[in-house]
Amino acid sequence: HNRTLSERDRDAVLHPYTNPIRHQETGPLVISRGEGVRVFDDSGKDYIEGLAGLWCTALGWGEERLVAAASEQMRRLPFYHLFGHKAHDPAIELCERLLALAPVPMSKVFLTGSGSEANDTALKLIRYRANALGQPQKKKVIARDRAYHGVTLATSSLTGLAVNHRSFDLPDPAVLRAACPHHYRNARPGESEEDFSTRLAAELEALILAEGPDTVAAFFAEPVMGAGGVIVPPAGYFAKIQAVLDKYDVLLVADEVICGFGRTGKMFGTETFGLRPDIITVAKGLSSGYLPISAVLLSEKMVAPIVAEAGRIGTLGHGFTYGGHPVSAAVAVETLKIYAERDILAHVGRVGPRLQDGLRGFANHPLVGEVRGVGLIGAVELVADKATKAAFDPARGVGAALVARAQQHGLILRAMGDAVAFAPPLVISEDEIAEMLTRFARALADVTAEVIK
Numbered sequence: 001h002n003r004t005l006s007e008r009d010r011d012a013v014l015h016p017y018t019n020p021i022r023h024q025e026t027g028p029l030v031i032s033r034g035e036g037v038r039v040f041d042d043s044g045k046d047y048i049e050g051l052a053g054l055w056c057t058a059l060g061w062g063e064e065r066l067v068a069a070a071s072e073q074m075r076r077l078p079f080y081h082l083f084g085h086k087a088h089d090p091a092i093e094l095c096e097r098l099l100a101l102a103p104v105p106m107s108k109v110f111l112t113g114s115g116s117e118a119n120d121t122a123l124k125l126i127r128y129r130a131n132a133l134g135q136p137q138k139k140k141v142i143a144r145d146r147a148y149h150g151v152t153l154a155t156s157s158l159t160g161l162a163v164n165h166r167s168f169d170l171p172d173p174a175v176l177r178a179a180c181p182h183h184y185r186n187a188r189p190g191e192s193e194e195d196f197s198t199r200l201a202a203e204l205e206a207l208i209l210a211e212g213p214d215t216v217a218a219f220f221a222e223p224v225m226g227a228g229g230v231i232v233p234p235a236g237y238f239a240k241i242q243a244v245l246d247k248y249d250v251l252l253v254a255d256e257v258i259c260g261f262g263r264t265g266k267m268f269g270t271e272t273f274g275l276r277p278d279i280i281t282v283a284k285g286l287s288s289g290y291l292p293i294s295a296v297l298l299s300e301k302m303v304a305p306i307v308a309e310a311g312r313i314g315t316l317g318h319g320f321t322y323g324g325h326p327v328s329a330a331v332a333v334e335t336l337k338i339y340a341e342r343d344i345l346a347h348v349g350r351v352g353p354r355l356q357d358g359l360r361g362f363a364n365h366p367l368v369g370e371v372r373g374v375g376l377i378g379a380v381e382l383v384a385d386k387a388t389k390a391a392f393d394p395a396r397g398v399g400a401a402l403v404a405r406a407q408q409h410g411l412i413l414r415a416m417g418d419a420v421a422f423a424p425p426l427v428i429s430e431d432e433i434a435e436m437l438t439r440f441a442r443a444l445a446d447v448t449a450e451v452i453k
């Protein structure tokens with residue numbers, strides 16, 4: 001090949017979440033290897049991965065134990081499946097470990113390959129259960145504005161971001177939409193976090209009553225919304241939402257795809273924020289992103305009717321070829337062992353405040369409207385006017401400019417509008433957090449100079 005990787009990429013690859021026209025000018029950032037919290041491009045330049053790839057590489061790059069677990073399993077049994085009464089030991093062990101870790105009692109685990117597949121499976125099993133219980137009308141689901149639950153045809157409609165709907169003829173109008181619990185943006189003047197939470201719970205109740213409680217099956221929620229801008233729930237939010245769901249027999253699905261396995265400081269966001277889910281979906285950190293795998297944890301309330309219905313029909317007519325893939329499952333088991341052995345929760349407890357305090361150090365900056373976060377996830381939102389919270393004209397692309405500057409300074413971040421997210425590998429050290437914040441400060445100074453000039 002005489003042509004560069006960048007040229008070959010532009011000719012061959014259609015990229016997700018990328019402007020394909022601009023990509024022809026800019027080309028890709030080609031990442032060729034990783035080590036710890038850093039990745040290196042094809043020229044050898046290093047970057048701190050401020051988002052752990054896509055919120056997933058919790059153990060950082062180069063974890064040899066995961067490589068060994070994969071290669072051992074690859075040699076012994078590279079493929080098998082769980083269809084038709086078959087089983088394999090990595091899947092069994094993984095399901096046992098997930099049940100043992102679950103933050104609320106769970107009965108069974110269904111293994112899938114991605115976060116989208118896990119949530120899609122949750123949607124299908126909710127529908128299956130409704131039919132099993134003789135409640136065929138109780139199937140509507142509620143998801144929130146700015147939620148991210150995936151991009152399959154069904155889960156895209158749960159996702160509450162316009163870019164995932166536009167020109168795809170989505171969302172499905174059968175998906176009901178609840179408000180995003182972002183106090184900074186959506187609270188009324190003077191409304192406390194508690195009062196805001198009370199109002200959102202009342203709005204949820206009004207929605208359920210308007211639709212008819214006998215038609216509403218489930219409410220989907222990320223404990224901390226990730227792709228929607230790192231939205232940490234306001235005080236009292238989930239307790240008040242949970243009370244409404246309980247009152248109308250509406251299931252709660254906790255999408256722990258980002259929050260699961262320590263990101264918020266506890267093993268699950270469910271624990272950090274006091275949810276009582278009937279279904280939990282996990283992915284990403286489950287294998288530290290090393291191989292694709294995800295899981296749906298199901299309470300007895302789900303399992304009993306599903307088992308009865310599948311027994312009646314003769315089989316559970318759902319499952320993916322790669323669901324619980326043995327190599328992925330072996331890597332996930334090893335990942336969970338490492339989290340326990342290295343006490344990842346204690347580590348996040350030690351270094352999380354360093355990130356949160358560091359980010360809050362930018363709160364007085366003239367362009368910073370809000371700093372938010374918990375554990376090892378956070379965001380800094382830039383605004384045109386701090387006093388009025390007025391946002392920049394989206395056409396200016398201020399968030400994207402900040403991310404581009406950060407990349408020049410050796411830090412990979414992700415912009416969600418003008419909010420920039422941080423979710424580094426959970427193994428990040430205090431020194432590495434300090435270095436990440438220094439690189440961010442340089443990028444913010446550059447953008448400030450450009451915006452204010």
Ligand code: PLP
Pocket residue numbers: 054114115116117119148149150151222226227255256257258283
């Ligand atoms: N749910 C949440 C909370 C996510 O953040 C994501 C991906 O970012 C998904 C679901 C979808 O996961 P996947 O991209 O593996 O399909």
